[in-house]
Amino acid sequence: MNNTYLPEYSELAKAGRDCDQHGLPSLRVALLSDAATQLLVPVLRELFRRAGFAAEIYEAPFAAIELEVFNPSSDLYAFRPDVVILLHSTQALRAAFFHHGAESDFVTEAGGRIVGIWDAIRSNTSALMIQSTYVRPYESLFGNYDLKHVPSWPNAVVEINGRIVSNARQQNNVLVIDVDGLASWVGRRSWFDERFWDLAKSFCAAEHLPILAKNLTDIVLAAQGRAVKCVVLDLDNTLWGGIVGDDGVDGIQISAHGDGESFHRFQSFVLGLKKRGILLCVCSKNEHAAAVKPFEEHPEMVLHKEDITIFMANWENKAENIKRIRESLEIGYDSILFLDDNPFERNSVRAILPDVIVPELPEDPADYVKALSELNLFETTSVSSEDSSRADLYRAEFGRRSAASAFSNFEEYLQSLNMTIEVARFEPSRLGRIVQLLQRSNQFNLTTHRYNERQCETMMQDSECMPLFGCLRDRFGDHGLISIIVGRLDASASTLEITDWLMSCRVLARGVEEYLMNYVVSQAAQLDLELVTGTYSPTAKNAMVKEFYQRFGFQKVQEKADGTTNWQLRVDGYAYRKTYIQPEIKVQVLVAGVH
Amino acid sequence: MSNDDVMTRLTAIFRSVFGTDKLNLSRATTAKDVEGWDSLMHINLIVAIEREFRVRFTTREINGLENVGALIDVIGRKQNVTS
Numbered sequence: 001m002n003n004t005y006l007p008e009y010s011e012l013a014k015a016g017r018d019c020d021q022h023g024l025p026s027l028r029v030a031l032l033s034d035a036a037t038q039l040l041v042p043v044l045r046e047l048f049r050r051a052g053f054a055a056e057i058y059e060a061p062f063a064a065i066e067l068e069v070f071n072p073s074s075d076l077y078a079f080r081p082d083v084v085i086l087l088h089s090t091q092a093l094r095a096a097f098f099h100h101g102a103e104s105d106f107v108t109e110a111g112g113r114i115v116g117i118w119d120a121i122r123s124n125t126s127a128l129m130i131q132s133t134y135v136r137p138y139e140s141l142f143g144n145y146d147l148k149h150v151p152s153w154p155n156a157v158v159e160i161n162g163r164i165v166s167n168a169r170q171q172n173n174v175l176v177i178d179v180d181g182l183a184s185w186v187g188r189r190s191w192f193d194e195r196f197w198d199l200a201k202s203f204c205a206a207e208h209l210p211i212l213a214k215n216l217t218d219i220v221l222a223a224q225g226r227a228v229k230c231v232v233l234d235l236d237n238t239l240w241g242g243i244v245g246d247d248g249v250d251g252i253q254i255s256a257h258g259d260g261e262s263f264h265r266f267q268s269f270v271l272g273l274k275k276r277g278i279l280l281c282v283c284s285k286n287e288h289a290a291a292v293k294p295f296e297e298h299p300e301m302v303l304h305k306e307d308i309t310i311f312m313a314n315w316e317n318k319a320e321n322i323k324r325i326r327e328s329l330e331i332g333y334d335s336i337l338f339l340d341d342n343p344f345e346r347n348s349v350r351a352i353l354p355d356v357i358v359p360e361l362p363e364d365p366a367d368y369v370k371a372l373s374e375l376n377l378f379e380t381t382s383v384s385s386e387d388s389s390r391a392d393l394y395r396a397e398f399g400r401r402s403a404a405s406a407f408s409n410f411e412e413y414l415q416s417l418n419m420t421i422e423v424a425r426f427e428p429s430r431l432g433r434i435v436q437l438l439q440r441s442n443q444f445n446l447t448t449h450r451y452n453e454r455q456c457e458t459m460m461q462d463s464e465c466m467p468l469f470g471c472l473r474d475r476f477g478d479h480g481l482i483s484i485i486v487g488r489l490d491a492s493a494s495t496l497e498i499t500d501w502l503m504s505c506r507v508l509a510r511g512v513e514e515y516l517m518n519y520v521v522s523q524a525a526q527l528d529l530e531l532v533t534g535t536y537s538p539t540a541k542n543a544m545v546k547e548f549y550q551r552f553g554f555q556k557v558q559e560k561a562d563g564t565t566n567w568q569l570r571v572d573g574y575a576y577r578k579t580y581i582q583p584e585i586k587v588q589v590l591v592a593g594v595h
Numbered sequence: 596m597s598n599d600d601v602m603t604r605l606t607a608i609f610r611s612v613f614g615t616d617k618l619n620l621s622r623a624t625t626a627k628d629v630e631g632w633d634s635l636m637h638i639n640l641i642v643a644i645e646r647e648f649r650v651r652f653t654t655r656e657i658n659g660l661e662n663v664g665a666l667i668d669v670i671g672r673k674q675n676v677t678s
Contacts, residue, residue, distance in 0.1 A: 010643050014614060038635050195654040196638060206642045 005360070006214055009043065009206045016042030021054030027220065030058040030081035030127070032065045034092035035203040043213040051221055062201065063092070069120040081127045083220050086117065087179070089204075090135045090157060091197050097153055107156055111163030118167075118174055128223050129174045130216065133161045135183040135191060135204075175219055175381055182211055185374070215376060222379040228357065229331045231273060232322055234340035235284035235291055235313070239267060239303065241365065245290045255300050262365035267302035269369045273378065274307050277387030279329065279394050281310040283321045283338070288313040309394045318345050319352035329394065337377060341365070414510060414580040417474040421512065422584035423519055426460045426467040433481045434469055437504065441484075442541040445502040446534065446548060464489045466496070466523070470516055472507055473584065482507045483516060489527070496524040498534040501548070514577035517552050521574045530571055538563040552577075601648075601667050608643045612636065622664030648674065 019042075027048060031037050041057050048055035058079040060068045065086065068076040076084075093110065100106050114131065121129055134157045146152040161180060168174045183191040186208050193205035204212065236243045240263045241253030253260035254267070274280050280303070284291050291313035295305040305311070310328060312321040318340070326333060333355035340346050341361055350358045362371045426434055435453050442448070451459070459467040466487035472479040486500035498520065503513060524532050534549045536542075549567035550556070553575060558566040606620050613631055626632040632640075641657050644650075644666075650673040660666050 010612070010639065010646070013639055014612065017614070039638065195652075195657060198654055199658060200634060200638055202638070206638065207646075 006210050009209050012043045012046045012210055012213070013039065013206075014042075016044070016046030016049075019046050019049045021045075021049055024049065024052055024054035027053045027055045027224075028058070028080060028082045029055050029220070030060065030076055030079055030084045031087070032060045032068060032076070032084060033087035033089065033203060034063045034065060035087065035089035035197075036062055036201040037087065037203060038200075039202055039206055040209050040213060043209045044216060047210075047213050047217045048220075051217055051226075053221075053224075065117060069117050069124075072124055077124045081125060083130060083223070084121055084125070084127045085130045085132075085177075085216060086114075087132045087203055088114070088134055090137050091192070091194075091201075093134060093157070093160075094137060094139070094153070097156060107159045107163065110156075110160045111167065114164055115167050118171060122171075122173065126173070128220075130177050130219055131164060131168060131174055132177050133164055133180040135180045135188060136161075138188055138192060172382075175223070177212075177215055177219060179212065182208070182215060186211060218376050218379040219381070223381045227335055227380060228278060228337045228377050229335040230279040230281055230309070230325070230329055230337070231270065232281045232283045232325060232336060232338045233270065234342065234345065235282060235286060235294075237341045237365070238339060238361070238368075239263060239270075239282075240294060240301075244294055245286055249293045249297050252294060252298070254294065254298060254302075260300070262368065264300065264302060266365065266368045269372070271302050271307060274391045275388050276378070276380075276383070277390045278378065279309040279391050280307055281325050281329075282308050282312060283318050283325070283340075284313045285315055285318070286313040307391070309391060317348065317352075319349050322349060322353060322356060339368075339372075411580070417510070417580065419472060419474045419510060419512075419581040420584040421473075421515055421581050422471040423468055423516070426456055426469060428457075428460075430469060430481060431456055434484060437481060437484055437502065441502040441504065442539070443544050444504070444508070445539075445542050446498075446545055447500050447537045448502075448539050448542060449500055451500075459486065468520075470512070471584075472510075472512060472581075479504075479507055483512060485516060485520060487520065487523075489529075491529075494528075494530040496520070496527070496529050496532045498532065501534065501545075511577070511579035511581055513548075515579040515581040518576050518579070521569070521571055521576075524571050532569045532571060532574075533557075534567045534569075536565045536567070598667055598671065601670055602663075604647060605644070605663065605667065605670075608640065608647055612639050612643055620663050622662065622667065624663040625661065644670070650674065 029044070029048075031041065031044075037059055041059055045055050045057055058076065058081060060076055068074045071077075096110075097106060118129060118131070121127065136157050137154055139153055140146050142149050142152055146154040147158065149155060165176060168176050183204070191204050191208055193202065196202035196205065203209075233239055236245075236252075239254075241260055242251055244252050254263050255261070256264045270280060282291070288311075292305060292311065294301050295303065295308070310325050312325065314321070318338075322333075322336060322338065326336060333353055334357070337357045337359075338346070338349050339359070339361060340349075346358050346360070349356055357377065359372065359375055359377070361368060431453050434456055435451070438449070438451050438456075456467065459465045466485075466489065468485045468487070469481050470483040470485075471481050472483075483503040484500060485498060485502075488497045488499055489495075490497060521532055532554075534554060536546060536548060538546065546565075549565075549569075552569065553573070554567035554569040556565055557568045602620060602622075606618070609620060609629070610616055610618050613629065613636065618629065626637070637657075641652060645652065648670050650670060652669065652673075656669055660669065
């Protein structure tokens with residue numbers, strides 16, 4: 001469902017009375033309230049249906065919360081709910097407050113009663129609980145002094161809400177629906193409809209039941225795992241004002257003051273999403289070079305290049321780009337939110353990728369953040385410390401690929417990566433990873449010897465042996481140890497024999513093997529050796545390196561019946577390959593005792 | 596607005612709220628004459644009527660309307676006041 005527009009009460013109520021839930025996964029929702037909820041039920045059922053769930057809703061008898069929860073054999077528990085919604089109404093509390101008087105500790109009692117309800121529910125069912133806050137009342141006996149006056153009615157509600165929230169923080173299976181927040185958003189003046197309270201004990205004015213039901217379903221769906229995981233952003237007139245390709249970096253509006261402030265505010269909000277663990281991607285019809293410029297050069301941009309996991313700036317259609325983003329991130333379309341000021345782009349994405357969430361954006365960028373907040377798109381049921389670093393992990397992994405597609409010229413792209421390689425002899429601290437790579441590497445592996453740690457240690461101590469590893473880094477992050485080459489010196493034959501050459505396929509096609517071959521041959525030259533030799537032993541998986549040595553100008557000297565080939569290169573005949581990789585400077589002792 | 600206009604629009608609202616095209620109203624129609632017109636549907640009707648005619652009924656009006664004729668009279672009175 002990407003239709004983020006919320007219909008009005010009458011439409012939802014009617015649709016919900018006889019909606020077809022056939023074939024949808026079922027969800028058992030119990031609704032407990034000290035107000036009447038009959039009007040809410042069809043609205044709730046319809047919104048669940050639109051979200052893809054057949055909600056079976058159990059409506060507890062009116063004002064029977066305690067009776068239901070404290071009785072282990074109540075209908076509530078017989079219903080076996082997945083979710084228990086607890087809606088406490090200010091109007092019901094009001095009666096208690098004014099009878100009670102402010103003398104005894106009303107707040108403590110009211111807060112404690114709710115915790116007692118949670119405890120009872122928890123001991124009878126593992127259902128998720130959703131507890132409402134109380135809507136702040138409108139009755140004022142002391143004017144603005146109400147909040148300063150501890151025993152006042154408005155202050156009692158404010159304090160009870162504080163207790164509800166702080167107690168809920170202690171309990172993982174209790175989530176809060178901030179009904180007070182909803183009411184203040186739509187206006188408490190219209191939220192409370194005393195006519196329908198008097199006549200039917202209605203929880204709130206009927207016109208506000210949709211937003212209440214929507215937030216309830218949002219919470220339940222978040223608990224079911226629905227979440228926006230990635231926001232795909234347009235650039236021109238979405239992230240900044242103006243068109244960077246026409247107006248230039250200095251011509252766009254993004255300043256914190258004046259005509260750029262809307263965009264500045266929007267970017268700040270989006271950055272907050274990234275810090276909360278939602279990935280940000282760019283999808284813009286632009287020249288890549290122009291599109292990245294503001295990120296790199298404009299001093300008032302809130303978002304920087306490293307905040308963007310995947311940067312797609314090209315002239316292809318946006319749905320195609322979003323498909324690629326989805327493939328790279330391996331997430332569902334329904335967890336992608338696409339934000340674009342252009343109705344044409346929004347509609348085309350909706351048409352091609354109906355599961356992508358594509359909200360209307362208001363015409364005025366000043367209202368972008370308000371519109372998004374109102375849609376409540378970022379509901380969650382927990383926050384973890386990993387959330388804030390998620391975007392960085394993804395970016396390091398996927399930024400490379402997107403950059404590749406953004407450069408028209410592949411060499412230009414390689415150059416932009418600022419790759420560096422550290423090459424060194426095996427060292428004890430690296431053995432764990434070295435053995436792991438030896439075990440796992442199948443495709444780019446010339447001889448596929450599965451050395452164990454002990455054998456590696458032996459090689460390290462062998463002065464005739466040159467066991468090397470390579471670690472690659474680029475501007476997106478650290479790839480770690482990605483290649484292993486083992487050479488063996490045969491001074492009498494003036495030969496460096498490559499017994500092993502393997503590499504992680506993650507780093508293919510960046511010139512790593514070229515760099516390393518240059519390196520190996522130059523080492524042979526330094527040792528005054530005449531030949532470098534190598535072997536390819538075929539396996540079921542390593543066909544990709546069958547011609548590896550041929551690529552570097554080696555001559556085939558032997559081919560065995562099993563397909564094994566032996567190769568030879570004259571050191572002085574080697575043509576050094578051009579790469580875009582710099583050495584990472586380290587003190588290197590390559591061949592023990594020879595250096 | 597004439598009472599006929601009000602009746603036409605009311606009929607449309609009733610049909611929409613009760614989900615049937617067959618429903619016909621007269622001034623004498625009461626809750627007993629319409630299947631499903633219980634207290635809950637009464638609220639739905641009131642909400643829809645208030646929205647359509649941009650009027651607001653008092654609690655007593657909501658509770659005390661005898662029949663559709665009385666409803667039309669109240670709507671007419673309120674619209675004359677507001678327009």
